[in-house]
Amino acid sequence: MALVVYNTLTHEKEPFVTIEPGKVRMYVCGPTVYDEAHVGHAMSSIVFDFVRRYLEHQGYQVRHVMNFTDVDDKIIARAAQIGEDPSAIARRYVEQYQEQLSRLNVLQPTVFPRVSQTIPEIVRMVAGLVESDHAYITASGDVYFRVRTDPDYGKLSRRKLADALAGTRVASSEEKLEEEDFALWKAARPGEPSWDSPWGRGRPGWHIECSAMSLHYLGDQIDIHGGGNDLVFPHHENEIAQTECFTGKPFARYWMHNGMLQLKGEKMSKSLGNLVTIDELLAAHDADVFRMIVAGSQYRKPLAFDADVLVDGERALARLRTALRPATGPVTTGPAVDALAGQVRQSRIAFEAAMDDDFNTAGALAALFDLVRAINTARDAGVAAGQSIAPFVELLLTVRLELRKAQQWALADKIRDELKVLGVVVKDTAQGSSWRMD
RNA sequence: GGCGACGUCGCCAAGUGGCAAGGCAGGGGUCUGCAAAACCCCCAUCGCCGGUUCGAAUCCGGCCGUCGCCUCCA
Structure with a gap:
Protein backbone atom coordinates (compact mmCIF):
# COMPACT_ATOMS: atom_id res chain seq x y z
CA MET A 1 0.00 0.00 0.00
CA ALA A 2 1.22 3.43 -0.77
CA LEU A 3 0.04 6.74 0.53
CA VAL A 4 -2.29 8.79 -1.61
CA VAL A 5 -3.15 12.40 -0.85
CA TYR A 6 -6.08 14.47 -2.07
CA ASN A 7 -4.80 17.52 -3.87
CA THR A 8 -7.08 20.56 -4.02
CA LEU A 9 -5.22 21.66 -7.13
CA THR A 10 -6.26 18.63 -9.17
CA HIS A 11 -9.33 17.56 -7.18
CA GLU A 12 -7.91 14.07 -7.11
CA LYS A 13 -6.13 11.69 -4.80
CA GLU A 14 -2.57 11.35 -6.00
CA PRO A 15 0.30 9.06 -5.01
CA PHE A 16 2.46 10.83 -2.47
CA VAL A 17 5.91 11.42 -3.90
CA THR A 18 8.20 13.93 -2.27
CA ILE A 19 10.61 16.27 -3.97
CA GLU A 20 13.47 14.87 -1.97
CA PRO A 21 13.22 11.17 -1.09
CA GLY A 22 12.49 10.55 2.56
CA LYS A 23 11.91 14.20 3.36
CA VAL A 24 8.74 16.26 3.52
CA ARG A 25 8.56 20.03 3.43
CA MET A 26 5.23 21.10 4.85
CA TYR A 27 3.88 24.60 5.32
CA VAL A 28 0.66 25.16 7.22
CA CYS A 29 -1.06 28.52 7.56
CA GLY A 30 -1.36 29.49 11.20
CA PRO A 31 -3.61 32.05 12.84
CA THR A 32 -3.70 35.81 12.79
CA VAL A 33 -2.95 36.65 16.39
CA TYR A 34 -5.42 39.35 17.30
CA ASP A 35 -7.70 37.44 19.63
CA GLU A 36 -8.30 34.18 21.47
CA ALA A 37 -7.91 31.11 19.30
CA HIS A 38 -11.00 28.94 18.96
CA VAL A 39 -11.62 25.23 18.47
CA GLY A 40 -11.64 25.70 14.69
CA HIS A 41 -7.99 26.69 14.86
CA ALA A 42 -7.39 23.72 17.11
CA MET A 43 -9.03 21.40 14.61
CA SER A 44 -6.80 22.57 11.79
CA SER A 45 -3.65 22.23 13.84
CA ILE A 46 -4.67 18.75 14.93
CA VAL A 47 -5.47 17.64 11.39
CA PHE A 48 -2.00 18.58 10.22
CA ASP A 49 -0.52 17.09 13.36
CA PHE A 50 -2.08 13.78 12.29
CA VAL A 51 -0.61 14.25 8.83
CA ARG A 52 2.82 14.96 10.21
CA ARG A 53 2.76 12.12 12.72
CA TYR A 54 1.70 9.60 10.10
CA LEU A 55 4.37 10.77 7.67
CA GLU A 56 6.95 10.42 10.41
CA HIS A 57 5.53 7.00 11.26
CA GLN A 58 6.15 6.10 7.62
CA GLY A 59 9.77 7.10 8.02
CA TYR A 60 9.71 10.56 6.51
CA GLN A 61 11.68 13.35 8.03
CA VAL A 62 9.19 16.22 8.17
CA ARG A 63 10.15 19.86 8.20
CA HIS A 64 6.98 21.53 9.42
CA VAL A 65 6.55 25.28 9.26
CA MET A 66 3.59 27.05 10.82
CA ASN A 67 3.42 30.82 10.64
CA PHE A 68 1.92 33.47 12.83
CA THR A 69 0.45 36.53 11.16
CA ASP A 70 1.49 39.10 13.70
CA VAL A 71 1.30 42.18 11.47
CA ASP A 72 -2.19 42.78 10.19
CA ASP A 73 -5.12 45.20 9.92
CA LYS A 74 -7.08 43.35 12.55
CA ILE A 75 -4.31 43.49 15.07
CA ILE A 76 -3.88 47.18 14.44
CA ALA A 77 -7.60 47.77 14.78
CA ARG A 78 -7.66 45.79 17.99
CA ALA A 79 -4.73 47.73 19.34
CA ALA A 80 -6.46 51.04 18.66
CA GLN A 81 -9.62 49.74 20.26
CA ILE A 82 -8.09 48.66 23.55
CA GLY A 83 -5.23 51.11 23.63
CA GLU A 84 -2.45 48.58 23.60
CA ASP A 85 0.64 48.24 21.45
CA PRO A 86 -0.06 46.00 18.42
CA SER A 87 3.13 44.02 18.89
CA ALA A 88 2.28 43.37 22.53
CA ILE A 89 -1.11 42.00 21.55
CA ALA A 90 0.44 39.82 18.89
CA ARG A 91 3.10 38.52 21.23
CA ARG A 92 0.56 37.66 23.87
CA TYR A 93 -1.59 35.61 21.51
CA VAL A 94 1.39 33.93 19.88
CA GLU A 95 2.55 32.69 23.27
CA GLN A 96 -0.94 31.67 24.21
CA TYR A 97 -1.43 29.69 21.02
CA GLN A 98 1.89 27.91 21.34
CA GLU A 99 1.00 26.91 24.84
CA GLN A 100 -2.43 25.72 23.71
CA LEU A 101 -0.93 23.63 20.93
CA SER A 102 1.21 21.82 23.42
CA ARG A 103 -1.78 21.24 25.67
CA LEU A 104 -3.58 19.82 22.63
CA ASN A 105 -0.72 17.35 22.19
CA VAL A 106 0.22 18.87 18.86
CA LEU A 107 3.88 18.31 18.02
CA GLN A 108 5.90 21.51 17.89
CA PRO A 109 6.36 22.63 14.30
CA THR A 110 10.00 22.78 13.23
CA VAL A 111 9.77 26.54 12.75
CA PHE A 112 7.22 29.12 13.92
CA PRO A 113 8.01 32.15 11.75
CA ARG A 114 6.33 35.50 12.29
CA VAL A 115 5.76 38.27 9.79
CA SER A 116 7.54 40.78 11.99
CA GLN A 117 10.66 38.63 11.88
CA THR A 118 10.54 37.95 8.14
CA ILE A 119 10.45 41.50 6.77
CA PRO A 120 13.77 41.36 4.87
CA GLU A 121 12.71 38.22 3.02
CA ILE A 122 9.33 39.76 2.23
CA VAL A 123 10.91 42.97 0.93
CA ARG A 124 13.31 40.98 -1.21
CA MET A 125 10.45 39.03 -2.72
CA VAL A 126 8.32 42.10 -3.40
CA ALA A 127 11.33 43.79 -4.99
CA GLY A 128 11.82 40.79 -7.24
CA LEU A 129 8.20 40.88 -8.34
CA VAL A 130 8.45 44.61 -9.07
CA GLU A 131 11.61 44.06 -11.03
CA SER A 132 10.04 41.36 -13.19
CA ASP A 133 7.03 43.61 -13.74
CA HIS A 134 4.63 41.30 -11.91
CA ALA A 135 4.05 44.12 -9.45
CA TYR A 136 3.90 47.91 -9.50
CA ILE A 137 4.34 50.76 -7.08
CA THR A 138 1.70 53.44 -6.66
CA ALA A 139 2.17 57.11 -5.96
CA SER A 140 1.45 56.67 -2.26
CA GLY A 141 3.92 53.83 -1.86
CA ASP A 142 1.66 50.77 -2.01
CA VAL A 143 2.82 47.83 -4.07
CA TYR A 144 0.29 45.71 -5.93
CA PHE A 145 0.57 42.37 -7.63
CA ARG A 146 -0.47 42.59 -11.27
CA VAL A 147 -2.76 39.59 -11.48
CA ARG A 148 -3.05 39.64 -15.27
CA THR A 149 0.64 38.83 -15.58
CA ASP A 150 -0.07 35.36 -14.25
CA PRO A 151 -1.78 33.33 -16.98
CA ASP A 152 -2.51 30.53 -14.50
CA TYR A 153 -4.28 32.74 -11.98
CA GLY A 154 -7.35 31.00 -10.58
CA LYS A 155 -6.12 27.44 -11.03
CA LEU A 156 -6.46 26.47 -7.38
CA SER A 157 -9.92 27.85 -6.69
CA ARG A 158 -11.09 27.30 -10.28
CA ARG A 159 -12.21 30.84 -10.66
CA LYS A 160 -12.00 33.00 -13.69
CA LEU A 161 -11.14 36.62 -13.11
CA ALA A 162 -14.63 37.76 -13.99
CA ASP A 163 -16.09 35.30 -11.46
CA ALA A 164 -13.72 36.37 -8.78
CA LEU A 165 -14.79 39.93 -9.14
CA ALA A 166 -18.50 39.45 -9.66
CA GLY A 167 -19.28 39.36 -5.98
CA THR A 168 -16.74 41.85 -4.82
CA ARG A 169 -18.26 43.87 -2.06
CA VAL A 170 -15.27 45.83 -0.94
CA ALA A 171 -14.47 49.25 -2.29
CA SER A 172 -11.31 48.95 -4.29
CA SER A 173 -8.41 51.28 -3.99
CA GLU A 174 -8.41 53.98 -6.62
CA GLU A 175 -4.72 53.41 -7.11
CA LYS A 176 -4.98 49.85 -8.28
CA LEU A 177 -4.56 49.48 -12.02
CA GLU A 178 -6.96 46.57 -12.14
CA GLU A 179 -9.73 45.55 -9.85
CA GLU A 180 -8.25 42.08 -9.24
CA ASP A 181 -4.79 43.24 -8.21
CA PHE A 182 -3.90 42.69 -4.57
CA ALA A 183 -1.55 44.42 -2.15
CA LEU A 184 1.94 43.07 -1.56
CA TRP A 185 2.96 46.08 0.50
CA LYS A 186 0.95 48.77 2.20
CA ALA A 187 2.40 52.25 2.72
CA ALA A 188 2.67 53.23 6.36
CA ARG A 189 -0.03 55.24 8.02
CA PRO A 190 0.62 57.28 11.12
CA GLY A 191 0.77 55.28 14.31
CA GLU A 192 0.93 51.91 12.58
CA PRO A 193 3.82 49.46 12.69
CA SER A 194 6.06 49.96 9.68
CA TRP A 195 9.41 49.00 8.24
CA ASP A 196 11.76 50.53 5.70
CA SER A 197 11.59 49.37 2.12
CA PRO A 198 12.74 50.59 -1.28
CA TRP A 199 9.24 52.11 -1.64
CA GLY A 200 9.26 53.89 1.67
CA ARG A 201 8.04 52.81 5.06
CA GLY A 202 5.20 50.37 5.19
CA ARG A 203 4.14 46.84 6.02
CA PRO A 204 3.48 43.63 4.13
CA GLY A 205 0.11 42.70 2.68
CA TRP A 206 -1.50 39.54 3.94
CA HIS A 207 -0.62 36.96 1.30
CA ILE A 208 3.03 37.72 0.67
CA GLU A 209 4.18 36.63 4.12
CA CYS A 210 3.39 32.97 3.60
CA SER A 211 5.15 32.93 0.25
CA ALA A 212 8.22 34.60 1.68
CA MET A 213 8.34 32.38 4.75
CA SER A 214 7.81 29.23 2.79
CA LEU A 215 10.56 30.22 0.37
CA HIS A 216 12.89 31.17 3.16
CA TYR A 217 12.41 28.17 5.41
CA LEU A 218 11.56 25.44 2.92
CA GLY A 219 12.94 26.49 -0.44
CA ASP A 220 11.43 27.25 -3.86
CA GLN A 221 9.30 24.15 -3.92
CA ILE A 222 7.50 22.37 -1.14
CA ASP A 223 5.64 19.11 -0.80
CA ILE A 224 2.58 20.04 1.23
CA HIS A 225 0.86 23.36 1.73
CA GLY A 226 -1.99 23.18 4.17
CA GLY A 227 -4.67 25.25 5.79
CA GLY A 228 -8.41 25.60 6.24
CA ASN A 229 -10.53 25.49 3.11
CA ASP A 230 -11.64 29.02 3.78
CA LEU A 231 -8.14 30.04 2.69
CA VAL A 232 -8.36 28.58 -0.79
CA PHE A 233 -9.49 31.90 -2.19
CA PRO A 234 -8.04 34.41 -2.16
CA HIS A 235 -5.16 33.61 0.17
CA HIS A 236 -3.72 30.45 -1.36
CA GLU A 237 -4.61 31.48 -4.87
CA ASN A 238 -2.59 34.62 -4.39
CA GLU A 239 0.25 32.76 -2.75
CA ILE A 240 0.58 30.52 -5.76
CA ALA A 241 0.48 33.45 -8.15
CA GLN A 242 3.15 35.50 -6.47
CA THR A 243 5.42 32.57 -5.59
CA GLU A 244 5.35 30.98 -9.01
CA CYS A 245 5.82 34.32 -10.75
CA PHE A 246 8.79 34.92 -8.47
CA THR A 247 10.50 31.54 -8.77
CA GLY A 248 9.26 30.41 -12.18
CA LYS A 249 8.62 26.96 -10.67
CA PRO A 250 5.55 25.12 -9.41
CA PHE A 251 5.13 26.04 -5.74
CA ALA A 252 3.52 23.28 -3.69
CA ARG A 253 3.10 19.70 -4.86
CA TYR A 254 0.03 18.94 -2.70
CA TRP A 255 -2.49 21.48 -1.48
CA MET A 256 -4.37 20.11 1.51
CA HIS A 257 -7.40 21.83 3.03
CA ASN A 258 -9.33 20.85 6.11
CA GLY A 259 -13.09 21.35 6.28
CA MET A 260 -14.61 23.86 8.65
CA LEU A 261 -15.73 22.99 12.12
CA GLN A 262 -19.47 23.50 12.30
CA LEU A 263 -21.35 24.68 15.31
CA LYS A 264 -25.07 23.96 14.97
CA GLY A 265 -24.65 23.69 11.25
CA GLU A 266 -22.78 26.91 10.83
CA LYS A 267 -19.15 27.70 10.48
CA MET A 268 -17.87 29.00 13.76
CA SER A 269 -16.70 32.53 13.43
CA LYS A 270 -16.30 35.71 15.31
CA SER A 271 -18.85 37.57 13.27
CA LEU A 272 -21.53 34.98 13.98
CA GLY A 273 -20.71 35.18 17.65
CA ASN A 274 -20.82 31.41 18.03
CA LEU A 275 -17.28 30.54 18.88
CA VAL A 276 -15.86 28.27 21.51
CA THR A 277 -12.32 29.13 22.49
CA ILE A 278 -9.59 26.58 23.02
CA ASP A 279 -9.33 27.59 26.65
CA GLU A 280 -13.03 26.99 27.14
CA LEU A 281 -12.70 23.57 25.55
CA LEU A 282 -9.68 22.55 27.60
CA ALA A 283 -11.20 23.82 30.82
CA ALA A 284 -13.98 21.27 30.46
CA HIS A 285 -12.43 18.40 28.52
CA ASP A 286 -9.33 16.33 28.09
CA ALA A 287 -7.45 17.43 24.95
CA ASP A 288 -7.61 13.86 23.68
CA VAL A 289 -11.39 14.02 23.67
CA PHE A 290 -11.17 16.72 21.05
CA ARG A 291 -8.46 14.88 19.14
CA MET A 292 -10.79 11.87 19.17
CA ILE A 293 -13.57 13.97 17.67
CA VAL A 294 -11.29 15.32 14.96
CA ALA A 295 -9.94 11.85 14.21
CA GLY A 296 -13.46 10.50 13.98
CA SER A 297 -14.19 12.41 10.82
CA GLN A 298 -12.58 12.78 7.40
CA TYR A 299 -10.51 15.95 7.57
CA ARG A 300 -11.84 17.46 4.36
CA LYS A 301 -15.45 17.25 5.46
CA PRO A 302 -17.18 19.69 7.77
CA LEU A 303 -16.82 18.59 11.39
CA ALA A 304 -19.94 18.68 13.53
CA PHE A 305 -19.24 20.01 16.98
CA ASP A 306 -21.63 20.40 19.89
CA ALA A 307 -22.25 19.17 23.41
CA ASP A 308 -23.49 15.74 22.23
CA VAL A 309 -20.41 15.21 20.12
CA LEU A 310 -18.26 16.00 23.12
CA VAL A 311 -20.10 13.45 25.26
CA ASP A 312 -19.66 10.79 22.54
CA GLY A 313 -15.99 11.67 22.24
CA GLU A 314 -15.56 11.43 25.97
CA ARG A 315 -17.00 7.92 26.03
CA ALA A 316 -15.20 6.71 22.94
CA LEU A 317 -11.90 7.84 24.44
CA ALA A 318 -12.74 6.07 27.69
CA ARG A 319 -13.36 2.87 25.77
CA LEU A 320 -10.01 3.19 24.05
CA ARG A 321 -8.30 3.73 27.36
CA THR A 322 -9.96 0.89 29.23
CA ALA A 323 -8.35 -1.45 26.72
CA LEU A 324 -5.00 -0.32 28.08
CA ARG A 325 -5.68 -1.46 31.62
CA PRO A 326 -3.08 -4.01 32.71
CA ALA A 327 -3.84 -7.66 32.09
CA THR A 328 -2.83 -9.86 34.99
CA GLY A 329 -3.96 -13.29 33.87
CA PRO A 330 -1.71 -16.35 33.69
CA VAL A 331 -2.38 -17.45 30.10
CA THR A 332 0.63 -17.09 27.82
CA THR A 333 -0.15 -19.54 25.01
CA GLY A 334 -3.14 -21.02 23.31
CA PRO A 335 -6.06 -19.93 21.14
CA ALA A 336 -6.84 -16.75 23.11
CA VAL A 337 -3.28 -15.55 22.64
CA ASP A 338 -3.29 -16.49 18.97
CA ALA A 339 -6.59 -14.70 18.42
CA LEU A 340 -5.21 -11.53 19.90
CA ALA A 341 -2.02 -11.76 17.88
CA GLY A 342 -4.12 -12.25 14.76
CA GLN A 343 -6.20 -9.17 15.47
CA VAL A 344 -3.08 -7.13 16.15
CA ARG A 345 -1.83 -8.00 12.68
CA GLN A 346 -5.20 -7.32 11.08
CA SER A 347 -5.67 -4.03 12.83
CA ARG A 348 -2.23 -2.83 11.84
CA ILE A 349 -2.93 -3.62 8.21
CA ALA A 350 -6.36 -1.98 8.33
CA PHE A 351 -5.01 1.03 10.18
CA GLU A 352 -2.30 1.69 7.65
CA ALA A 353 -4.57 1.03 4.70
CA ALA A 354 -6.96 3.67 6.04
CA MET A 355 -4.25 6.21 6.77
CA ASP A 356 -2.65 5.58 3.40
CA ASP A 357 -5.94 6.59 1.84
CA ASP A 358 -5.62 10.34 2.29
CA PHE A 359 -5.19 10.14 6.06
CA ASN A 360 -8.53 8.47 6.73
CA THR A 361 -8.32 8.74 10.49
CA ALA A 362 -11.93 7.64 10.97
CA GLY A 363 -11.24 4.37 9.22
CA ALA A 364 -8.02 3.95 11.17
CA LEU A 365 -9.93 4.50 14.38
CA ALA A 366 -12.34 1.72 13.44
CA ALA A 367 -9.35 -0.62 13.12
CA LEU A 368 -8.26 0.46 16.57
CA PHE A 369 -11.66 -0.26 18.07
CA ASP A 370 -11.59 -3.75 16.59
CA LEU A 371 -8.30 -4.17 18.41
CA VAL A 372 -9.86 -2.83 21.60
CA ARG A 373 -12.47 -5.55 21.50
CA ALA A 374 -9.82 -8.21 20.89
CA ILE A 375 -7.72 -6.95 23.77
CA ASN A 376 -10.68 -6.91 26.14
CA THR A 377 -11.67 -10.38 25.07
CA ALA A 378 -8.16 -11.64 25.61
CA ARG A 379 -7.98 -10.05 29.02
CA ASP A 380 -11.30 -11.66 29.98
CA ALA A 381 -9.82 -14.97 28.84
CA GLY A 382 -6.93 -14.50 31.22
CA VAL A 383 -4.22 -13.69 28.72
CA ALA A 384 -1.11 -12.34 30.39
CA ALA A 385 0.56 -9.06 29.62
CA GLY A 386 4.10 -8.02 30.33
CA GLN A 387 5.93 -10.47 28.15
CA SER A 388 6.42 -7.82 25.58
C1' G B 1 -25.38 35.70 -9.33
C1' G B 2 -20.43 32.84 -9.84
C1' C B 3 -17.04 28.90 -7.87
C1' G B 4 -16.68 24.57 -4.68
C1' A B 5 -18.37 20.82 -1.35
C1' C B 6 -21.80 17.86 1.13
C1' G B 7 -26.69 15.02 2.15
C1' U B 8 -25.28 7.14 4.85
C1' C B 9 -29.06 3.96 11.36
C1' G B 10 -31.92 8.39 17.01
C1' C B 11 -26.72 11.26 17.13
C1' C B 12 -21.43 11.40 15.22
C1' A B 13 -19.29 9.00 11.07
C1' A B 14 -16.19 5.40 7.34
C1' G B 15 -17.16 3.42 2.69
C1' U B 16 -16.32 5.94 -5.22
C1' G B 17 -19.33 -0.58 -8.94
C1' G B 18 -20.39 -6.51 -6.11
C1' C B 19 -24.65 -8.19 -0.91
C1' A B 20 -23.45 -0.88 4.29
C1' A B 21 -16.79 -0.02 9.06
C1' G B 22 -16.49 2.10 13.80
C1' G B 23 -18.09 5.18 18.18
C1' C B 24 -22.32 7.02 21.19
C1' A B 25 -27.31 6.02 22.50
C1' G B 26 -31.18 1.93 22.65
C1' G B 27 -33.14 -3.44 23.33
C1' G B 28 -31.94 -8.57 24.99
C1' G B 29 -28.30 -11.81 27.42
C1' U B 30 -23.48 -13.56 30.14
C1' C B 31 -20.69 -12.16 34.30
C1' U B 32 -21.43 -9.85 39.14
C1' G B 33 -23.05 -9.47 46.59
C1' C B 34 -24.43 -4.47 44.33
C1' A B 35 -22.54 -1.16 40.80
C1' A B 36 -19.14 -0.28 37.00
C1' A B 37 -16.22 -2.32 33.23
C1' A B 38 -15.94 -6.21 29.83
C1' C B 39 -17.98 -9.93 26.47
C1' C B 40 -22.17 -12.03 23.17
C1' C B 41 -26.73 -11.05 20.23
C1' C B 42 -30.20 -7.36 17.95
C1' C B 43 -30.71 -2.43 15.68
C1' A B 44 -29.98 1.37 8.23
C1' U B 45 -30.55 -0.62 1.49
C1' C B 46 -27.50 4.97 1.86
C1' G B 47 -32.21 13.01 0.36
C1' C B 48 -35.87 12.44 -4.03
C1' C B 49 -36.66 11.11 -9.37
C1' G B 50 -34.74 9.09 -13.78
C1' G B 51 -30.57 6.84 -16.54
C1' U B 52 -25.96 3.63 -17.44
C1' U B 53 -24.67 -1.53 -15.79
C1' C B 54 -25.41 -8.52 -14.93
C1' G B 55 -24.90 -5.47 -10.52
C1' A B 56 -24.69 1.49 -7.73
C1' A B 57 -24.56 4.43 -1.38
C1' U B 58 -20.68 4.38 -4.97
C1' C B 59 -21.02 6.49 -12.40
C1' C B 60 -24.35 10.21 -15.36
C1' G B 61 -28.62 13.85 -15.52
C1' G B 62 -32.45 16.57 -12.99
C1' C B 63 -34.74 18.17 -8.45
C1' C B 64 -34.80 19.31 -3.15
C1' G B 65 -31.87 20.54 1.13
C1' U B 66 -27.39 22.04 3.87
C1' C B 67 -22.65 24.34 4.05
C1' G B 68 -18.09 27.01 2.53
C1' C B 69 -15.75 30.75 -0.60
C1' C B 70 -16.37 35.20 -3.71
C1' U B 71 -14.54 40.72 2.30
C1' C B 72 -10.64 39.27 7.43
C1' C B 73 -10.93 34.02 8.53
C1' A B 74 -8.05 27.36 10.40
Missing part, protein backbone atom coordinates in the same frame (compact mmCIF):
# COMPACT_ATOMS: atom_id res chain seq x y z
CA ILE A 389 8.76 -5.64 27.59
CA ALA A 390 11.65 -8.04 26.98
CA PRO A 391 12.73 -6.63 23.61
CA PHE A 392 12.66 -3.11 25.03
CA VAL A 393 14.70 -4.01 28.07
CA GLU A 394 17.17 -5.83 25.83
CA LEU A 395 17.38 -2.74 23.63
CA LEU A 396 18.07 -0.53 26.63
CA LEU A 397 20.72 -2.90 27.86
CA THR A 398 22.37 -2.93 24.44
CA VAL A 399 22.51 0.85 24.49
CA ARG A 400 23.79 0.71 28.04
CA LEU A 401 26.56 -1.67 26.99
CA GLU A 402 27.68 0.86 24.39
CA LEU A 403 27.68 3.55 27.06
CA ARG A 404 29.78 1.38 29.37
CA LYS A 405 32.27 0.70 26.59
CA ALA A 406 32.49 4.47 26.15
CA GLN A 407 32.93 4.81 29.90
CA GLN A 408 29.76 6.90 30.17
CA TRP A 409 29.22 5.56 33.67
CA ALA A 410 26.75 8.22 34.79
CA LEU A 411 24.31 7.49 31.96
CA ALA A 412 24.79 3.74 32.25
CA ASP A 413 24.00 3.89 35.96
CA LYS A 414 21.03 6.10 35.30
CA ILE A 415 19.51 3.49 32.99
CA ARG A 416 20.05 0.78 35.63
CA ASP A 417 18.53 2.95 38.37
CA GLU A 418 15.51 3.99 36.34
CA LEU A 419 14.86 0.41 35.28
CA LYS A 420 14.93 -0.59 38.94
CA VAL A 421 12.28 2.01 39.67
CA LEU A 422 10.18 0.37 36.95
CA GLY A 423 10.72 -3.02 38.53
CA VAL A 424 13.49 -4.36 36.32
CA VAL A 425 16.61 -5.42 38.17
CA VAL A 426 19.80 -5.40 36.14
CA LYS A 427 22.83 -7.43 37.16
CA ASP A 428 26.21 -6.97 35.50
CA THR A 429 28.56 -9.94 35.25
CA ALA A 430 31.74 -10.70 33.39
CA GLN A 431 29.60 -12.47 30.79
CA GLY A 432 27.34 -9.46 30.26
CA SER A 433 24.19 -8.05 31.84
CA SER A 434 21.16 -10.03 32.88
CA TRP A 435 17.81 -8.79 34.12
CA ARG A 436 14.71 -9.98 35.85
CA MET A 437 11.39 -8.52 36.95
CA ASP A 438 11.48 -7.54 40.58
